[in-house]
Amino acid sequence: MPGIDESLLETMRLPGARGALVADWISGLALGAVGEAPGGDAEATAAETAEFARLAVESGTLAPATPAVPATPGTGSPPPPPGSEPPVQDLILTTADAYHLLRFVSTPFDSTVFLYLWLDRTDGNLALARIRLAETADRLVLG
Amino acid sequence: MTTVARADGSAPELLDRLAADRATGALSTRAGIFYLSAGHVVHVESPHSPDLGELLTRSGAVPPAGWWEAVERAGTRHRVGRHLVDSGRLTAGALELCQLGALFDAAYCALAHGGTVLRFRPGVTHWLGAVRPVPVATVLHESWRRRELLHRIWPDPAVDTAPLTRTGGTGPVALPPRRARTLALVDGVRTAAQIASASAHRTFHTLVELRRLAADGLVAPAPPPPAHPATGAGGAAWDEPDTALLRRLLDALEAL
Numbered sequence: 001m002p003g004i005d006e007s008l009l010e011t012m013r014l015p016g017a018r019g020a021l022v023a024d025w026i027s028g029l030a031l032g033a034v035g036e037a038p039g040g041d042a043e044a045t046a047a048e049t050a051e052f053a054r055l056a057v058e059s060g061t062l063a064p065a066t067p068a069v070p071a072t073p074g075t076g077s078p079p080p081p082p083g084s085e086p087p088v089q090d091l092i093l094t095t096a097d098a099y100h101l102l103r104f105v106s107t108p109f110d111s112t113v114f115l116y117l118w119l120d121r122t123d124g125n126l127a128l129a130r131i132r133l134a135e136t137a138d139r140l141v142l143g
Numbered sequence: 144m145t146t147v148a149r150a151d152g153s154a155p156e157l158l159d160r161l162a163a164d165r166a167t168g169a170l171s172t173r174a175g176i177f178y179l180s181a182g183h184v185v186h187v188e189s190p191h192s193p194d195l196g197e198l199l200t201r202s203g204a205v206p207p208a209g210w211w212e213a214v215e216r217a218g219t220r221h222r223v224g225r226h227l228v229d230s231g232r233l234t235a236g237a238l239e240l241c242q243l244g245a246l247f248d249a250a251y252c253a254l255a256h257g258g259t260v261l262r263f264r265p266g267v268t269h270w271l272g273a274v275r276p277v278p279v280a281t282v283l284h285e286s287w288r289r290r291e292l293l294h295r296i297w298p299d300p301a302v303d304t305a306p307l308t309r310t311g312g313t314g315p316v317a318l319p320p321r322r323a324r325t326l327a328l329v330d331g332v333r334t335a336a337q338i339a340s341a342s343a344h345r346t347f348h349t350l351v352e353l354r355r356l357a358a359d360g361l362v363a364p365a366p367p368p369p370a371h372p373a374t375g376a377g378g379a380a381w382d383e384p385d386t387a388l389l390r391r392l393l394d395a396l397e398a399l
Binding site: 002003004006007022024026027028029031047057058060087105107108109110111112113139140141142143 | 198199202204234237239240243275285289292317320322342343344345347
């Protein structure tokens with residue numbers, strides 16, 4: 001069963017992966033990090049991506065408290081039951097040279113964490129990375 | 144019984160020194176206990192934050208019977224965490240996430256409530272066992288960062304310790320689910336730590352929601368109760384809410 005480090009290292013095997021971390025979207029704490037970080041500072045990356053994640057989670061319009069969740073095929077894992085946290089599954093931020101992927105981790109206890117992956121835009125496969133990151137997030141907690 | 148080392152100085156100072164010495168043992172402060180192994184923090188306990196067992200059982204992640212079985216079977220060997228994973232109750236990842244959450248939460252609470260050191264007991268280890276040891280410098284830096292984060296949201300530390308009351312109007316307010324659930328537990332009596340415990344949430348994460356609610360004018364330290372002789376010396380404890388109210392008034396006037 002994978003722990004935090006094994007999960008991050010698994011993520012780094014994706015083509016184009018430059019760095020990955022697990023962070024808490026309320027405190028901004030990095031719970032684990034591997035590879036490079038944009039700007040060279042994993043702690044700053046965790047804090048800034050956490051703020052981005054928090055705004056998405058707390059957005060009343062984009063992330064309703066009880067989302068109507070039709071099954072969406074091909075998105076990695078099934079949608080969570082209505083009312084479960086977090087209401088957002090993932091975030092994708094695209095820049096000229098990179099994809100920044102955030103995947104929320106759903107835990108039965110209070111954790112408020114997400115996986116973050118920094119993906120090179122030339123070598124990375126966004127669709128594949130998104131599916132793998134979702135699987136990794138599930139395995140981290142469910143085994 | 145291990146020897147009790149005489150400790151002087153503040154908790155951060157002493158933790159730094161113990162880290163440099165790669166010490167193993169338990170450092171007790173007025174508001175918590177730091178367990179070190181080879182100079183790394185392996186566990187922290189504070190009466191102001193829910194512990195790992197509370198976070199796991201009160202959320203339903205591990206049934207209470209399962210938790211106590213792990214404590215009974217593996218407690219004396221200091222391998223309760225390992226036992227939870229080996230017996231299939233939790234994945235290694237889930238245990239690490241929950242344990243780190245509890246560790247940084249307790250460390251923040253222990254340091255925020257005054258870091259006066261009482262004693263260091265060399266060689267003492269916690270029954271949970273090492274799950275994911277953290278460098279002392281990381282724990283201290285994170286606690287400082289958390290204090291700054293709370294200050295940026297709403298600079299009134301009274302929210303963290305006083306009984307809290309709702310101050311918003313009667314109309315419904317659209318709040319993120321987590322904040323709405325926190326607000327629902329504000330009843331004029333509970334403190335932040337009691338609200339955290341009631342919701343099986345970490346205390347710091349509850350403080351963040353409460354300071355945001357205070358910044359929105361929805362929550363404030365409760366006003367003093369009607370004057371009647373209470374048990375013990377309760378008078379001093381009620382000074383803080385008045386200060387907080389005055390500070391908010393001042394802020395509001397300055398904003399005009």
